[in-house]
Structures are given as C-alpha cells and as structure tokens.
Amino acid sequence: MNLSEQGNAFDSDELYEMLLELQSRSGSEHWPLVSAKLLLILASRVEDKETLKRVFDMASLDDTSVDPSIEARI
Amino acid sequence: MAANPPVWREMTPFPQPDQSELEAELVIVGAGPIGLALAIDLALRGQKVVVLEKRSHIAAGSRAICYSKRSLDILDRLGVGEAVVERGVRWEVGKVFWGAVRDPIYQFDMLPEKQQKMPGFVNLQQYVLEETLVERARQTGNVEIRWGHEVVGLKNGECRALLDVQTGQGHYRQSAEWLMACDGSRSKIRRLLGLEFDGKIFEDNFLIADIKMDADRPSERWFWFDPPFNPGRTALLHKQPDNVWRLDFQLGWDIDRDQAIRPETIADLIKGMLGDDIQYDLVWTSIYTFQCRRMASFVHDRVIFAGDSAHLVSPFGARGCNGGFADIDNLAWKLDLVVKGAAAAALLATYNSEAVQAAEENILNSTRSTNFITPRSEAAIVLRNAVLSLAKDNAFARSFVNSGRLATAVHFHSSLLSIPDCDDWNGLGIAPGSPAIDAPLADGWLLERLRGKFVFLTNGSAIPVPPQVEEIDLAALSNAGLAIERFALPYGAGTLLRPDQYVLGRWKAPASNDIHKAWQLAMAGRRP
Numbered sequence: 355m356n357l358s359e360q361g362n363a364f365d366s367d368e369l370y371e372m373l374l375e376l377q378s379r380s381g382s383e384h385w386p387l388v389s390a391k392l393l394l395i396l397a398s399r400v401e402d403k404e405t406l407k408r409v410f411d412m413a414s415l416d417d418t419s420v421d422p423s424i425e426a427r428i
Numbered sequence: 429m430a431a432n433p434p435v436w437r438e439m440t441p442f443p444q445p446d447q448s449e450l451e452a453e454l455v456i457v458g459a460g461p462i463g464l465a466l467a468i469d470l471a472l473r474g475q476k477v478v479v480l481e482k483r484s485h486i487a488a489g490s491r492a493i494c495y496s497k498r499s500l501d502i503l504d505r506l507g508v509g510e511a512v513v514e515r516g517v518r519w520e521v522g523k524v525f526w527g528a529v530r531d532p533i534y535q536f537d538m539l540p541e542k543q544q545k546m547p548g549f550v551n552l553q554q555y556v557l558e559e560t561l562v563e564r565a566r567q568t569g570n571v572e573i574r575w576g577h578e579v580v581g582l583k584n585g586e587c588r589a590l591l592d593v594q595t596g597q598g599h600y601r602q603s604a605e606w607l608m609a610c611d612g613s614r615s616k617i618r619r620l621l622g623l624e625f626d627g628k629i630f631e632d633n634f635l636i637a638d639i640k641m642d643a644d645r646p647s648e649r650w651f652w653f654d655p656p657f658n659p660g661r662t663a664l665l666h667k668q669p670d671n672v673w674r675l676d677f678q679l680g681w682d683i684d685r686d687q688a689i690r691p692e693t694i695a696d697l698i699k700g701m702l703g704d705d706i707q708y709d710l711v712w713t714s715i716y717t718f719q720c721r722r723m724a725s726f727v728h729d730r731v732i733f734a735g736d737s738a739h740l741v742s743p744f745g746a747r748g749c750n751g752g753f754a755d756i757d758n759l760a761w762k763l764d765l766v767v768k769g770a771a772a773a774a775l776l777a778t779y780n781s782e783a784v785q786a787a788e789e790n791i792l793n794s795t796r797s798t799n800f801i802t803p804r805s806e807a808a809i810v811l812r813n814a815v816l817s818l819a820k821d822n823a824f825a826r827s828f829v830n831s832g833r834l835a836t837a838v839h840f841h842s843s844l845l846s847i848p849d850c851d852d853w854n855g856l857g858i859a860p861g862s863p864a865i866d867a868p869l870a871d872g873w874l875l876e877r878l879r880g881k882f883v884f885l886t887n888g889s890a891i892p893v894p895p896q897v898e899e900i901d902l903a904a905l906s907n908a909g910l911a912i913e914r915f916a917l918p919y920g921a922g923t924l925l926r927p928d929q930y931v932l933g934r935w936k937a938p939a940s941n942d943i944h945k946a947w948q949l950a951m952a953g954r955r956p
Contacts, residue, residue, distance in 0.1 A: 366828050367796045367833070369828075370796070370800065370811075370830070371796055371799070373811060374808055377805075377808065377811065378808075385807040387814055390810045390811045390814035391817065391818055394825060395818075
C-alpha cells in the first residue's frame with residue numbers, strides 16, 4: 355500500500371518493518387502508546403531512511419511523562 | 429460430530445504395471461491441487477502426463493480454502509473456473525475489528541477493478557477443488573493418475589530422472605525426462621535428493637475449527653485483533669460452501685495441545701465469537717504452527733519443484749495454494765515448449781528466477797503480516813496498537829493495518845522475459861512483467877481469448893507477426909473499449925502477451941521486428 359499521498363517514499367509495510375527494526379535496535383521496551391502514535395504520524399510523512407532515523411531518535415520513546423494535552427489531540 | 433475425517437473420496441488404486449520398467453516424458457509426483465493443475469495445463473497443450481500419488485483417496489480436512497482472483501483466472505484458463513465459482517463462496521470485502529468495538533476499524537475490497545469474469549476471491553474446500561480437478565484431468569484424455577503409487581527412490585540425472593515406485597502389489601521403475609515435484613510441504617522428492625529447505629519457524633499455535641451452522645452472515649472475511657473472546661490474540665472468520673465456516677484462533681506458543689483441541693475448549697471460543705446461542709457441528713479441527721521457508725533453487729537437473737514442496741508461507745494472506753498455482757501457470761507453457769523442442773532449455777531457468785522471486789515476495793509479505801499479527805515484544809505490541817487505534821479515524825494509518833496481505837498476482841518487471849518500455853506510457857496500462865487484466869468483450873471476456881498462446885493484442889496495428897503468435901485486434905471487436913483503456917493502447921499500439929497472460933513487451937508504434945525479436949527472446953530464454 356502506498357503512502358505517497360502523505361509525502362512518504364515507502365510502502366507502508368516496508369515502513370512498518372523499518373520502525374520495528376529501529377525499535378528493536380533501540381532496545382526500548384517501555385514505549386508509551388502516545389509516542390508510538392506520534393511516531394507513526396511523523397514517519398508516514400518522511401521521504402527517506404535518514405529522516406526516518408532522525409524522527410525515531412527524536413521521539414521520546416522512553417518518556418512516559420508525555421504532556422496530556424498532546425495525547426488528547428492525537 | 430465428525431472428528432477429522434481422513435477421507436473425502438476413495439479412488440480406485442491404479443493397477444501394478446505389467447512391465448518392471450516404464451518410460452514417460454512428463455511425470456508429476458503429487459495429486460494435490462498444484463500437481464493436478466499442472467497436469468491439466470500440460471495436457472491441454474497436448475502432452476501426455478503421468479501423475480503418481482501415494483494415497484488412493486482424496487483427503488478430507490479443508491486445508492486451503494481461499495482462491496485469489498489470479499488463481500481463478502488460471503483455473504478458468506484450465507477449464508474449471510466457472511465450476512469453482514459456482515460451487516464456491518465468492519467474496520471481495522474484508523473487515524478488520526479491534527477489541528470489543530462492534531464496528532470495523534477498516535475494510536478493504538479485493539476487486540477494485542470491476543467488470544471482470546472472475547470475482548476477487550472464492551472460498552472452496554480444497555477437497556472439492558481437487559475432485560473438480562481430477563474430473564477435468566480425466567476429461568483431457570492425456571492424464572494418467574496412478575493412485576496408490578508411492579515414490580520410494582529417485583536418481584536424478586542430466587537427461588532423465590529414475591524413480592522407484594512402490595504399489596500395493598509390488599514395485600517398478602519409472603523413468604521421466606522431466607519430473608515435477610508437487611508433493612507438498614513434506615516433499616519426499618526433496619528429501620530423496622537431500623535438498624535444503626531454509627527459512628524460519630514461527631513460535632505460535634493456531635486453531636482451525638471448520639463448523640457447520642445456519643447463519644445469515646455476509647460472505648466477508650472478518651479478522652479480529654484482541655477480541656474479548658480471545659484476549660491479546662487474533663481470530664478470523666470465513667465462509668465456505670454448504671454452510672461451513674472456517675474459524676481460526678491464535679492460541680499462543682506455550683499451550684496444552686490436547687486441552688486446546690477438546691470440543692468444550694473450542695466451544696468457548698466459538699460461542700465467544702458467534703454468541704452463546706449458536707448451534708453448530710464441528711466438521712474439522714486442527715492445531716497448526718507455520719513456517720516461512722523456501723528452496724534455494726526450484727530446478728535441479730531434471731527435477732522441477734512447484735508449490736509447497738518448493739516454498740512455505742504462513743496462512744495469513746492465502747499465499748500457499750495461490751502461490752502454487754502461480755508456479756504452475758509460469759512453468760507449464762515453458763516446459764511444454766522445451767519438451768516440444770520449440771524453445772531452448774534455458775527457458776526453464778526463467779521459471780526458476782520468476783518463481784523464486786514470487787516465493788520471496790510471498791515470504792516477505794507473510795513474514796510482515798506475522799510480525800503485525802503476532803508482535804514479539806512489548807514495544808512491538810504498542811506500535812501495533814498505535815496503528816489500530818489510529819486506523820478508525822485516520823486513512824493513512826489504515827495502510828499499516830496488516831491482517832494478512834491477501835494474495836495478488838506477482839509482477840516480474842525485472843525478469844529477463846520483460847522487455848523494458850521504450851515509449852513513455854505515463855504510468856498507464858499494463859507494464860511488461862504484469863499479468864493481463866480482464867475486461868468484457870461483446871461475446872465474452874478478454875482473458876477467455878488469451879488461453880495458453882502468445883498473443884499480440886493490438887489497437888489497430890496491422891503489422892505481420894510470427895505464425896506462432898496469435899493476433900487479436902481490439903479495434904476490430906465491438907465493446908472492446910474497456911480492454912483498450914485497461915491496456916492504455918493508443919491507436920496503432922500493441923502489447924505482446926506470454927502464454928500465461930503476462931505482458932512480454934509493449935510498443936506505441938510497433939514494428940514487425942519488435943514482435944519477432946521479443947518472441948525469439950522468449951524462445952531462447954536468454955538475451956542474445
């Protein structure tokens with residue numbers, strides 16, 4: 355399935371696989387749902403693997419203290 | 429309740445041959461759907477085929493049930509498509525549910541391009557399909573199915589394969605110029621040749637329960653993530669003919685299999701899915717695990733592998749049996765031309781490269797589906813649940829929902845047999861390496877006209893083509909507008925189709941030499 359309408363260069367299954375791979379390498383087991391949602395929203399708009407890696411690194415994957423107002427808006 | 433009946437239909441064992449040594453050009457091992465379909469395809473091309481089958485019955489237990497649009501096109505080419513559609517349950521819509529919510533978070537359509545002869549999917553018990561194929565094989569007059577003949581020894585060589593065959597009355601030797609191993613996932617032929625079968629085994633158990641019930645439910649595929657009746661796991665519901673329904677429940681890895689298969693245990697799951705007041709009979713139950721594996725190469729001297737003997741995938745996506753049909757669709761015309769001496773043996777190498785590519789694609793899709801359906805870490809579960817929670821209200825997230833990417837035709841754009849476009853087609857039409865799409869004609873369907881031959885499909889081009897290539901001018905047919913539109917053929921353009929309905933090449937202003945060179949490429953099986 356193509357995400358090109360979102361400005362994304364990847365097939366959605368390929369992108370999901372890359373996210374799992376990044377997650378596996380980061381070793382982050384305590385991943386709040388809101389971070390995962392944010393990551394998906396951002397990742398679906400990236401155009402290349404380097405950007406995807408930066409998006410992943412910037413996401414607060416171990417931070418469970420996400421602002422509730424952000425969570426409410428997702 | 430009929431508990432796992434082993435036999436659907438007894439077949440008459442084939443008698444022990446009078447001679448101790450027999451010769452044949454084409455021998456197929458395995459009378460499952462793939463072996464039978466290959467036998468029919470070769471028989472329709474005029475080849476005499478021997479099929480060796482160790483059982484003397486058609487086994488019960490529905491196993492494969494979902495046949496894709498592409499498989500239905502293939503079966504229709506073999507003359508059983510209409511019978512399969514008539515006997516089976518057609519469906520095109522799949523719905524995905526999450527948790528206790530009754531509305532689907534997502535639904536899809538397996539036949540976005542309407543006006544085709546065959547539907548998006550048909551569900552039919554494998555044993556019914558096998559029975560249909562056995563009858564069709566008999567009708568050809570060219571197929572000899574030897575029920576009750578088991579291969580117990582094999583010597584493979586450059587010129588022929590030599591088989592030791594055991595029957596109820598003794599044994600004999602059978603030589604074959606070409607031996608096709610269609611003998612399933614536990615292929616005896618593969619073991620006799622000591623060939624590797626590499627890949628991954630997934631640590632999870634699934635329960636199949638085929639039940640018979642009267643239910644007024646739509647013919648749709650329903651898939652649940654984390655339903656209340658199977659928390660933390662998945663479930664699937666599919667309709668089959670004769671009021672039989674396929675229920676599939678993820679069980680997890682560390683289970684008591686004896687306990688899990690008990691009718692009272694299964695009843696809890698069934699009632700959870702369908703309601704406490706549901707009345708049903710269990711038809712067939714089985715607990716399965718699955719693997720994603722394939723052979724490195726499908727062609728070994730005179731032995732050619734097709735179907736589950738060559739590659740295995742998870743059942744998510746119905747890519748097992750459908751992948752096997754794709755194999756034989758690709759193989760039959762090539763083998764026929766090689767046996768007749770019309771094409772070089774190198775053409776069979778393109779079966780290997782294309783079928784291996786298809787298997788790789790199926791394994792990749794199957795593995796990705798498995799990773800989504802059965803996430804392996806806490807974080808992976810969170811990511812999966814993030815997709816599911818976004819999917820209901822966000823279109824972009826639906827593309828991530830993977831309840832099994834259902835089998836569709838594989839595209840061979842980089843195959844040796846796909847001539848790169850020289851013209852600019854603007855992304856329209858059907859590119860080299862893709863299969864033809866059906867369209868209505870005044871007197872039937874386009875794919876009915878593309879049966880087993882090379883075809884030059886044109887919109888008004890009048891160039892001479894090789895005598896082995898049939899020419900169909902859509903401009904001369906009434907009601908061919910949609911066919912012209914689907915191939916995006918401007919006036920004067922043409923596309924050359926392989927006997928398996930795949931596009932070999934296309935030209936906006938073809939010259940006769942273009943068609944001759946493309947056809948010669950296929951016959952040579954290699955570039956000059």
